[in-house]
Amino acid sequence: MSNGNFRRALLDADRELASVAFAGDRNVRSLVAARRSMPWRVPALALAVAIVILLLMRARDREPAVAVGFKIDAPASSWQTRGDEIEVLAPTLAVDVPGFGHIVAERGARVVPIDGGIHVVGGHVDVDVIHRPAGIAPALVRVSHGTIAVLGTRFTIEQSAHGGRVVLHEGRIRFDAGGRSVVLLAGASLTWPLEQIVNADTPLPQRATSQEIAVAPMQGDAEPALPTEVTPRKAAHLDAEPPAEVAPRTAGHVDAEPSVIEPTGPTKSIDVDRVITELKNLRARRRFADAVGLLERTLSAELPAETLERLSYELGDIQTYQLASPERACRHWHLHRARFPQGRYTVEVDAAVRRLGCKETTP
Amino acid sequence: MTAALHMSRTDSATADRPTLEECYATHRAFVFHRCLRYAAGDVAFADEVTQEVFLKLWEHLPNLTDTHDLGAWLNRVTANLAISRLRRERSLLGKLHALWSTADRADTDTAQRVIERKQVANQVLDALRTLPPRERVIICMKVLDGASQREIARTLDVSEGYVSKLSQRALQHLAAAGWEVDDVER
Numbered sequence: 325m326s327n328g329n330f331r332r333a334l335l336d337a338d339r340e341l342a343s344v345a346f347a348g349d350r351n352v353r354s355l356v357a358a359r360r361s362m363p364w365r366v367p368a369l370a371l372a373v374a375i376v377i378l379l380l381m382r383a384r385d386r387e388p389a390v391a392v393g394f395k396i397d398a399p400a401s402s403w404q405t406r407g408d409e410i411e412v413l414a415p416t417l418a419v420d421v422p423g424f425g426h427i428v429a430e431r432g433a434r435v436v437p438i439d440g441g442i443h444v445v446g447g448h449v450d451v452d453v454i455h456r457p458a459g460i461a462p463a464l465v466r467v468s469h470g471t472i473a474v475l476g477t478r479f480t481i482e483q484s485a486h487g488g489r490v491v492l493h494e495g496r497i498r499f500d501a502g503g504r505s506v507v508l509l510a511g512a513s514l515t516w517p518l519e520q521i522v523n524a525d526t527p528l529p530q531r532a533t534s535q536e537i538a539v540a541p542m543q544g545d546a547e548p549a550l551p552t553e554v555t556p557r558k559a560a561h562l563d564a565e566p567p568a569e570v571a572p573r574t575a576g577h578v579d580a581e582p583s584v585i586e587p588t589g590p591t592k593s594i595d596v597d598r599v600i601t602e603l604k605n606l607r608a609r610r611r612f613a614d615a616v617g618l619l620e621r622t623l624s625a626e627l628p629a630e631t632l633e634r635l636s637y638e639l640g641d642i643q644t645y646q647l648a649s650p651e652r653a654c655r656h657w658h659l660h661r662a663r664f665p666q667g668r669y670t671v672e673v674d675a676a677v678r679r680l681g682c683k684e685t686t687p
Numbered sequence: 688m689t690a691a692l693h694m695s696r697t698d699s700a701t702a703d704r705p706t707l708e709e710c711y712a713t714h715r716a717f718v719f720h721r722c723l724r725y726a727a728g729d730v731a732f733a734d735e736v737t738q739e740v741f742l743k744l745w746e747h748l749p750n751l752t753d754t755h756d757l758g759a760w761l762n763r764v765t766a767n768l769a770i771s772r773l774r775r776e777r778s779l780l781g782k783l784h785a786l787w788s789t790a791d792r793a794d795t796d797t798a799q800r801v802i803e804r805k806q807v808a809n810q811v812l813d814a815l816r817t818l819p820p821r822e823r824v825i826i827c828m829k830v831l832d833g834a835s836q837r838e839i840a841r842t843l844d845v846s847e848g849y850v851s852k853l854s855q856r857a858l859q860h861l862a863a864a865g866w867e868v869d870d871v872e873r
Contacts, residue, residue, distance in 0.1 A: 326865050326866075326867060327807075327810055327811075327814070327864070327865040327866045327867075328807065328866070328867065329866075329867045329870065330811065330814070330830075330861055330866035330867060330868045330871065331830050331868075331870050331871055333807050333808065333810065333811035333866075334811050334815070334826075334827075334830050334831065335830070335831065336807065336808055336811075337728070337807075337808035337809075337811045337812050338724060338831050340808050341720060341723040341724060341728060342720055344723060344728075344730060346715055346716060346719040346734070346737065
């Protein structure tokens with residue numbers, strides 16, 4: 325079936341088209357302005373859609389997950405499970421352990437839930453145990469060479485393939501290993517395996533500036549032994565002074581007092597290693613105001629200039645980047661520069677000052 | 688800012704160079720009509736391409752050496768912009784964009800409404816719409832402007848052989864659709 329002559333039909337149609345008025349007959353300036361904004365629409369729409377998708381994915385990723393008995397409020401990409409074990413992939417990972425407490429583990433740390441607590445297979449783990457009412461069994465943290473019975477406290481564990489160390493920040497813990505039992509109070513630290521520490525000639529495995537405790541075998545077995553008090557000493561003193569030894573306990577010594585190791589020394593003395601650990605801990609928990617308080621207290625102590633500079637830098641860093649408190653930060657950087665004119669962190673301090681837009685005259 | 692920019696361009700123009708407003712007043716009907724042809728009667732399309740053509744003119748006017756032959760320049764730009772836009776509208780992104788800009792088109796009329804009683808005109812515009820963008824423009828130039836193959840090739844910046852090939856293909860397509868195309872030069 326023929327539609328007719330194409331040329332004639334098209335010419336007729338074109339005459340009709342010629343009668344159509346130009347709908348967009350506007351001022352040429354508004355035309356130019358309108359057209360200039362048009363090309364942004366599609367990319368803007370695509371960008372908006374991409375952002376929404378990204379936010380949705382991120383929101384889904386951030387939903388608290390329960391894995392091998394741990395409750396984790398962090399992106400799924402920051403950890404992985406291997407059997408009963410959880411391994412940390414992010415720089416730090418906060419994990420709730422129901423009925424036990426809260427841990428902050430650093431990258432590479434591996435933790436397994438056990439009955440009544442956790443087993444630190446490896447890595448650096450900060451532990452914050454929930455308060456346990458009297459009469460309830462202590463929470464347990466198993467490490468390579470023993471078990472820490474937690475009596476309501478906060479502490480840090482570093483576990484390597486050959487041994488480890490616990491630094492106690494708050495409260496009281498008891499370390500049980502074979503026939504020994506040691507109680508630590510806040511400020512003390514303990515390194516395992518214990519045999520290596522008993523020998524005063526053996527060099528300390530790591531962080532030798534902390535208060536380390538030398539403990540001898542005690543009598544007793546499964547139940548907590550209650551030996552005499554032991555005073556923690558500066559690690560540097562271990563060679564000069566023999567470690568306090570506690571007699572091995574026997575099975576019948578259940579009712580005796582545990583060996584309690586308390587921090588001593590001048591009340592104003594500062595354990596920098598501990599401050600750094602505490603600072604790291606507070607930063608991991610995003611308790612920046614507490615971290616600032618800790619640093620300000622520490623900076624008033626008599627410490628080597630290099631240490632003071634480092635701590636001063638940390639303080640300014642938190643005020644600049646975490647607390648976003650430009651006035652305080654600028655004031656701090658001003659004082660920092662005055663105090664450490666040839667400092668080791670000049671580049672970083674300059675960058676922070678530039679970022680804050682500090683005036684050079686800020687008091 | 689746009690106005691300021693516009694003024695600076697106008698100021699920089701030589702004394703005998705027309706301003707954008709003058710070009711717009713003189714040529715907008717011509718450009719719009721060309722756009723309507725290539726769009727097979729889609730007024731919204733023609734409106735937007737017309738604006739695009741004058742935006743291009745705004746960008747190039749200070750550098751145009753021969754403003755006396757502005758009609759030919761506009762014809763070339765109109766054809767090429769129409770082809771680009773027709774191609775884009777056929778793509779998935781173009782269909783999404785059409786959905787996005789529906790609101791803009793709501794206040795514009797369509798040619799179909801204006802010529803709804805012209806049955807044959809509608810049919811021929813429908814047939815034109817079935818052709819690919821470049822073939823559509825070539826057929827319009829050939830039939831409505833009486834342009835030679837050489838002129839079309841120069842306007843679209845393609846070879847004469849390619850124009851001939853596309854023209855043949857378009858005419859075959861129209862003939863297959865039931866149109867008499869014997870009097871259209873091949």
